[in-house]
Amino acid sequence: MDALLDLPQLRTFFTLAQTGSFTACARRLNRTQSAVSHAMARLEELAGVRLLERRGRSLGLTEEGRRLYQACEQVFATLDAASEDLRRHQSLSKGRLRVGATVEFGSSILMRHMQPFLAANPDLEIDFTLSHDLLAPLLRDDLDLIIDCLEHLLPSLKKTPLFRETYVVACAPAFRKAHRIRVPGDLGRCPVLSLDKAGTWWNRFLMAVPGRDQPQLERFIAIDHIRAMIHAAAEGMGALLVPRYSVLEELERGDLVALFPAIRPAEDRFSIYQKKVKASQEKQKLLTRYLQGLSPAEFGS
């Protein structure tokens, strides 16, 4: 009857209208800007009408776009309600699910969000394994799934993208003041915390800095534990480069301040790696879907 409207496209259009920017929308939906652009092109072509007003920097909706937006509001309201309803009534899975994650991610972010999930599925028992070496236990059958930003090395694992891991450079407010840090170049003079002694840890940042602003980092302090590094930074020991999720609280409380927000180090993509076994498959899906449902903002992207 219709064949005219495609849900993912509409969802994109909807959040695009809300965010007001292709890039922002893409980040919110865990897509690339290109994907959003393509999707909107398809949608407009399908509709046969221009829906967006591109005026350089800002963008708005056309008359038709506004009407479509209203339709979207309704549609997504009922749709989300329906899927919420389904989620509630789905037969509760019983049994055990063994989840792995790196300590840093697991202890900070993951734990925070597991509570509601466990509350919703009281019959599910979950074991968490937080370590740095997750692959071994996964292979040894100790784990059903892990959450990490590995490359996809094992074909036997199903990979489901979760969110983008963004990095921030940060330091204690007093530290910034003391060293008068304003541009990346200023970092050359002050101590920086690194996971490794050689300081290769900071390459991710350096590569994102425009050529002429390149700081010559020299005074590295090596700490091989992220949590410890964060505490050290909060005490004013130096600047650090960490996944944003690991310092959400510190940033909020003001223990740390983010430096150079304009510079965006390369992102990694956290994914869920599922082991393909029948026994825990349903439970894996349950958790996977729950985590996918969380907005990227919850992970600090």
Add this chain to the structure above:
Amino acid sequence: MDALLDLPQLRTFFTLAQTGSFTACARRLNRTQSAVSHAMARLEELAGVRLLERRGRSLGLTEEGRRLYQACEQVFATLDAASEDLRRHQSLSKGRLRVGATVEFGSSILMRHMQPFLAANPDLEIDFTLSHDLLAPLLRDDLDLIIDCLEHLLPSLKKTPLFRETYVVACAPAFRKAHRIRVPGDLGRCPVLSLDKAGTWWNRFLMAVPGRDQPQLERFIAIDHIRAMIHAAAEGMGALLVPRYSVLEELERGDLVALFPAIRPAEDRFSIYQKKVKASQEKQKLLTRYLQGLSPAEFGS
């Protein structure tokens, strides 16, 4: 936020609930039964709940299914309204579009449905070419698109499936009475109309008849024009095998009656073959989408 619900799947679920049968639903949506089955499997797996009650012959909805159905009603109502709205407001295309079809299909079905389309797009001029040999004019640039059940021989043509062409065996009511036709085998005794002298035309039917009922057709009357064949049959000259769409009116008026409804000869698939030229591309899409929007029932499938 959701990622839980997929529109095509819901549409399938929706019409499945209405038709009450996988096969019927498939026919309505121009898919195979297999596709419907797969889609429902995915949907239920996604929802985590059984939505359908399979009880052998008949099928019903579970409690959750019923709720989802209601959500669908709402969603599709607004969605269809929205796309209707868009269609109305899309910039009217101007210019000429050259359409080809086989005489039989073109004169009977196509014409019947072009009126509303032309009314909706008054600035569009359409030329129809109805002939048996359509490929030549298409290549010679005389046509922008054709509607037929060709195989896809030219890679330069974009193929868009439209509907399934089903075949019926029919004859005049008096003819059936006179020859006491009840089972396929009975056809052996009476004259049958064929497009070709050898009677290969009837193979499509014969191949669908279970082995032991195979009639030995012997008395062929060759008429190389379908319309003429239909008139002949209506006069009681013999039984005929034709695409259902070509005799919709005759069947309705009772000039012809369908024989052996249980036997379904192999179907062909009508498609729209579009020439990839910029000039008429938009207009091609307009027409294509309009025809796709018509329910298969309108074409007699």
Add this chain to the structure above:
DNA sequence: GTCCATGCATGAATAGTACTCATGAACAGG
């Protein structure tokens, strides 16, 4: 006015999904 930064568009290659075809199993009617 020129330069640079940012935001969107475009095109080719790829990954992932949904369809079809060909079977298989279960159930009802003769």
Add this chain to the structure above:
DNA sequence: CCTGTTCATGAGTACTATTCATGCATGGAC
């Protein structure tokens, strides 16, 4: 019990969406 439906399942394929890598335009700073 056999025959004919109806739905499920699995392998192969076609197609669609996404990404990556660019290109183009606009707005702001100097």
